[in-house]
């Protein structure tokens with residue numbers, strides 16, 4: 001299986017962003033497509049339809065990372081339990 005990914009450019013909190021997200025393919029199950037679409041939406045806008053928001057590092061944390069020559073920031077998004085973005089591949093409907 002080949003993993004396909006897209007680079008998605010966005011603008012979050014007055015900073016340009018670039019996220020690597022799984023590609024949405026036509027042959028994916030509906031829940032997989034919806035889950036991946038929501039992850040892409042969060043990467044671009046910082047918000048998911050389930051109400052989750054992306055908590056990005058503060059300006060001080062970003063400056064500290066820049067001083068340490070770290071260019072990649074890790075972020076966490078806490079989705080609602082029912083959100084397909086959590087893990088769309090584990091749902092039974094996503095198989096087949």
Ligand SMILES: [Zn+2]
Pocket residue numbers: 038048049050051052079080083084085086
């Ligand atoms: Zn969500």
